[in-house]
Amino acid sequence: MSYKKEPWFALLQATAQTLNRAKVAGLLGVSAPTISQVLNGSGKYGDGTASTDKLAEKVIHTFGRYSCPHLSEQTGFGDKAVEITADQCRTYAHRPAPAGSPGDMQHWQACNRCPHKAHTAPPTAREVKPRKPRNQETSHEAL
Numbered sequence: 001m002s003y004k005k006e007p008w009f010a011l012l013q014a015t016a017q018t019l020n021r022a023k024v025a026g027l028l029g030v031s032a033p034t035i036s037q038v039l040n041g042s043g044k045y046g047d048g049t050a051s052t053d054k055l056a057e058k059v060i061h062t063f064g065r066y067s068c069p070h071l072s073e074q075t076g077f078g079d080k081a082v083e084i085t086a087d088q089c090r091t092y093a094h095r096p097a098p099a100g101s102p103g104d105m106q107h108w109q110a111c112n113r114c115p116h117k118a119h120t121a122p123p124t125a126r127e128v129k130p131r132k133p134r135n136q137e138t139s140h141e142a143l
Helices: 007-018 021-028 032-040 053-063 069-075 086-093 102-113
Strands: 065-067 083-085
Touching: 007 021, 007 032, 007 053, 021 032, 021 053, 053 086, 065 086, 069 102, 083 086, 086 102
Parallel strands: none
Antiparallel strands: 065 083
């Protein structure tokens, strides 16, 4: 369970302490049992047969922090990076084009060129496919 030493795992643990595991799972788009197994080191994650690579990426891009090139440039402190949460990045990058402020428009345009934008995209809703109806014929009717 070498993944428990990784920074993304510490971020997942910290998040799971403030939110319940079901909420964390929902935000990551995985099941609550998956989160429990990863945190507890049990199941396929505990014995090393399941990979945590995709989950690690989701944790980093959902709960992590990014250096914002636009805000860092705007501060005027040279190479001092301004870090924002993934949620703040998502809010800036995936909003409609602002019309009220030239500064907001510059930020929005910078976000559209930023490599972080793709990673912070809001989850897309999956198409709901109705189940096939069960055979309504019962064994009582067949008799």
